[in-house]
Amino acid sequence: MINLKEFFQKNNNYYLKKYIIILLIIYFLYHFSLWVLTIHSKDLTYQNALSNWDANWYNKIILEGYNEKSIAFYPLYPFIIKVISILLPFQIPAQFIGTVFSSILFIIFNIFILKIINNPEKHPEWLIPQTKYGYFFFLFAPSSYIFHSSHTESLYLLLSFLAFYYVNKNWILSSVLAGLCALTKNQGIFLSIAIACMIINSHELISDKIKKFILSGLISFSIYSIFLIYQYIVFSNPFAFLDAQKYFTSLTLSFSGYLNSFFDIIRYKDLTRFSIYESIYFYILFIFNFLLFKKSKPVFFYSLFCLLITPSVFSLMNAFRYTIFIFPLLFTLGDFLSKRNFIFLILLTIFLIYLNHQMTRNYVLSRWSY
Numbered sequence: 001m002i003n004l005k006e007f008f009q010k011n012n013n014y015y016l017k018k019y020i021i022i023l024l025i026i027y028f029l030y031h032f033s034l035w036v037l038t039i040h041s042k043d044l045t046y047q048n049a050l051s052n053w054d055a056n057w058y059n060k061i062i063l064e065g066y067n068e069k070s071i072a073f074y075p076l077y078p079f080i081i082k083v084i085s086i087l088l089p090f091q092i093p094a095q096f097i098g099t100v101f102s103s104i105l106f107i108i109f110n111i112f113i114l115k116i117i118n119n120p121e122k123h124p125e126w127l128i129p130q131t132k133y134g135y136f137f138f139l140f141a142p143s144s145y146i147f148h149s150s151h152t153e154s155l156y157l158l159l160s161f162l163a164f165y166y167v168n169k170n171w172i173l174s175s176v177l178a179g180l181c182a183l184t185k186n187q188g189i190f191l192s193i194a195i196a197c198m199i200i201n202s203h204e205l206i207s208d209k210i211k212k213f214i215l216s217g218l219i220s221f222s223i224y225s226i227f228l229i230y231q232y233i234v235f236s237n238p239f240a241f242l243d244a245q246k247y248f249t250s251l252t253l254s255f256s257g258y259l260n261s262f263f264d265i266i267r268y269k270d271l272t273r274f275s276i277y278e279s280i281y282f283y284i285l286f287i288f289n290f291l292l293f294k295k296s297k298p299v300f301f302y303s304l305f306c307l308l309i310t311p312s313v314f315s316l317m318n319a320f321r322y323t324i325f326i327f328p329l330l331f332t333l334g335d336f337l338s339k340r341n342f343i344f345l346i347l348l349t350i351f352l353i354y355l356n357h358q359m360t361r362n363y364v365l366s367r368w369s370y
Helices: 004-009 013-041 054-064 076-087 094-118 132-139 144-148 153-165 171-182 188-200 206-235 240-247 255-267 273-292 297-312 327-337 342-364
Strands: none
Touching (some): 013 132, 013 144, 013 342, 054 076, 076 094, 094 153, 144 342, 153 188, 171 188, 255 297, 273 297
């Protein structure tokens, strides 16, 4: 009989690599099979099923450009998809290109994980999963379908991973990657600050620390400023993307409204079971984020601010999606959970697969899946 706890805890590099490859194959086969079966059983079209929610907004940006509403979405992802669609010798719907593009980026991310496993002592432990369950917890987090759909998450995941990967190898490249992250999602601003803080850790003199921090910040901000300049030219407002948020959230920008969003699970009586799950999931991530504090303070604060910004967009009902790319937290929490007892691991694994199944299916059905 297999000891599940021992299996998930065991950290033999060779078997961990094989486990990651096998689980990744299962992940893709399971998700795409579920999509195909759902699309055919509900008489849907692939074109419509793969362009739900934000994917539809990216399609509009690619086809029509920005307007006062769509400027809420960051530009790097739709820009890349637009370029790819122009370069292709035949016409393919943007959501199909986005699905393939995101899937490829996610595979590349996993290739880097496998590469680091060969020499784990040269990298911080939070950069990769230390146990099998650490990887499982990340891969089958509730909204992980997002990594192979027409969304920004795979692009941001890979860019942020590489920014951390190169921070001690090539600080200029790391700063550039952080700047590109800031063109992909708003959390890229926090990443840029974290990268600048990590860069200065390798210097002893205060003057050197200040110099590198400023230079790194300037590199990242100069890239991010492209978006601000574009908005100023087109909309006469470099922060038009902030004004556009009013079209996508019922929350006010007041501090009290922001604080209240943390307690929707208490305030509202008509919450669905999945919105309750999302709130609980968020609280768990928020509490266990402190596991990162001893591992890396810049990474801890980066993860913390990514969590804190989540309620600013439609309360905690986006928690599954807007935490999925914080891989250091998910790896670390999964590693921590791998040490729990057998019954707990069985129940948690079943529940994670259930949530993952529902969110993956909900996406093509145009039901809430974030």
